[in-house]
Amino acid sequence: MTIHPPLLKKLALSVVLVVLPLSAAQALEANAVADRLKALLAGQGMDVSWTKVTETGPRIVLEGASLKLANEPATSLIGDVTLDEISEVNGGYRIGKVTLPTYALAQSGLNIDISGAQLTGLSLPPEGSTDPLASIMLYETAELGTVSVRRADKQLFSMNDLHVQITAPKDGAPLAFSGAAEKFSADLMSAVEDTEARKVVEALGYNTVNGTFEMAGTWQPVDGRMGLTQYDITIENAGRLGLTFDLAGYTPDFIKAMQEMQKKMAQQPAGADNSAQGLAMLGLMQQLTFNAATIRFDDDSLTGKVLEYVARQQGAKPEDIATQTKAVVPFLMAQLNNADLTKNVSEAVNAYLDDPKSIEIAAAPASPVPFALLAAGAMTAPQELPKTLGVTVTANQVAE
Incomplete structure (x- = not known):
C-alpha cells in the first residue's frame, strides 16, 4: 500500500533495511528474519544486502547495508544501520526502532541525500499469513530529518522534519494515516530547464519557493475503501493547493497484483515492448470505483x-x-x-x-x-x- 508521494514511499521503505535477532546465538532465527525481510522488500521493488552484523548489548548494527531500487541500475550504499527492541509476534516480528545514518541515493540523474531517518513499530508478518495486510510492512511512525535533492552541483529541493503516523486497523475501524513536512524549499530556476519557462518563473518572483506539506486519510483493507481527506501543499506568497479523493477497490489483493505487474515491467530489458504489461495494468485499474474528489486552490x-x-x-x-x-x-x-x-x-x-x-x-x-x-x-x-x-x-x- 502506498499512502504518500512516490519519493516518500522509497525514502520511508529504505529505512527498513535491517531485521536481525537479539543474540548471535540465535543464528537460525536471524536467517529466518533476514529472509522474511528480503522477501517483503523484494515485493516492494527493493533489493537489500549487508556485509556484517554486530551486536553491542541490546543493539544490533548492520554494517555496510546497501539498497537497489527496481528500474535503477545503481546500488546505493546506506552504511551502518541499527535496530532495537525486536520481539516475535504471532510468528512474525516487531521492530521497536530502526535508525539509519546519513546516506545518499542516486536515481534518474539526481542525488538524494537523507539524514535523520527513523522508523518505530515496524511489523513483519509471517510468511503465509492470512492477515489481509501480510504483504505490507506497516509501521507506527516514520521520520526524516532532512532530504536534499541535487542535480550535479545544484540543489533543486530540500525538506525538513518530515513525519508520518499510522494507526493500524482494529475492531473493524480503518487504517488511519497522517503526515507533514514542516518546511520545504525548491530552487525553480535550477529545476526548470526550459528557457521560456524560466523567464516566467523569474518574472513572477518565484526563483526560490518555500512551503509546507500536510496529508491525512484512511484505508479500509476489507473493501479497499481509500479516502485521502487532506493533501495540502502550501507555498509562501503564492497559495495552497489541496487535493482529496475517495475511491474503493484498493484492496490488498489489488496492491499485490500491482506490485507483481511493476516487478515484471522492471525486469524487462531496456527498450523492450511493455505494451502488454501496460494493458494488463489498465485492466487492474478497472477494479477501482470512483466516489468523489476535489481540487482546491486558496x-x-x-x-x-x-x-x-x-x-x-x-x-x-x-x-x-x-x-x-x-x-x-x-x-x-x-x-x-x-x-x-x-x-x-x-x-x-x-x-x-x-x-x-x-x-x-x-x-x-x-x-x-x-x-x-x-x-x-x-x-x-x-x-x-x-x-x-x-x-x-x-x-x-x-x-x-
Whole structure:
C-alpha cells in the first residue's frame, strides 16, 4: 500500500533495511528474519544486502547495508544501520526502532541525500499469513530529518522534519494515516530547464519557493475503501493547493497484483515492448470505483501576480486581462454542451477574479462510478464525463 508521494514511499521503505535477532546465538532465527525481510522488500521493488552484523548489548548494527531500487541500475550504499527492541509476534516480528545514518541515493540523474531517518513499530508478518495486510510492512511512525535533492552541483529541493503516523486497523475501524513536512524549499530556476519557462518563473518572483506539506486519510483493507481527506501543499506568497479523493477497490489483493505487474515491467530489458504489461495494468485499474474528489486552490497573491505578468506582456492592465478571461470562459465551456455547468463555471470564475480567495473543483457523482465506465467514457464521449462525475465549481467558499 502506498499512502504518500512516490519519493516518500522509497525514502520511508529504505529505512527498513535491517531485521536481525537479539543474540548471535540465535543464528537460525536471524536467517529466518533476514529472509522474511528480503522477501517483503523484494515485493516492494527493493533489493537489500549487508556485509556484517554486530551486536553491542541490546543493539544490533548492520554494517555496510546497501539498497537497489527496481528500474535503477545503481546500488546505493546506506552504511551502518541499527535496530532495537525486536520481539516475535504471532510468528512474525516487531521492530521497536530502526535508525539509519546519513546516506545518499542516486536515481534518474539526481542525488538524494537523507539524514535523520527513523522508523518505530515496524511489523513483519509471517510468511503465509492470512492477515489481509501480510504483504505490507506497516509501521507506527516514520521520520526524516532532512532530504536534499541535487542535480550535479545544484540543489533543486530540500525538506525538513518530515513525519508520518499510522494507526493500524482494529475492531473493524480503518487504517488511519497522517503526515507533514514542516518546511520545504525548491530552487525553480535550477529545476526548470526550459528557457521560456524560466523567464516566467523569474518574472513572477518565484526563483526560490518555500512551503509546507500536510496529508491525512484512511484505508479500509476489507473493501479497499481509500479516502485521502487532506493533501495540502502550501507555498509562501503564492497559495495552497489541496487535493482529496475517495475511491474503493484498493484492496490488498489489488496492491499485490500491482506490485507483481511493476516487478515484471522492471525486469524487462531496456527498450523492450511493455505494451502488454501496460494493458494488463489498465485492466487492474478497472477494479477501482470512483466516489468523489476535489481540487482546491486558496490564493495568497499568485493570481494577482499572474494577471500582472500577462498584462505586461500584452501592454494592458490586470483588470483588462481579468475581464477578457471572464469573456472567454463561456465559449470554452460551450464545447461540453452542458448549459448548467457552463453557467456554474462562469459564475465561479467571475467571482474568483473579482476577489481571488479560493476556487474549488469537485466531482461527486450520485452513485459510485467504476473506473471501467470512466475509461470508456473518456474514449467515446469525453464531453459527458462532467455529467457522469457530477462536476461543480465554487469560488470563495470557506473550506470545511
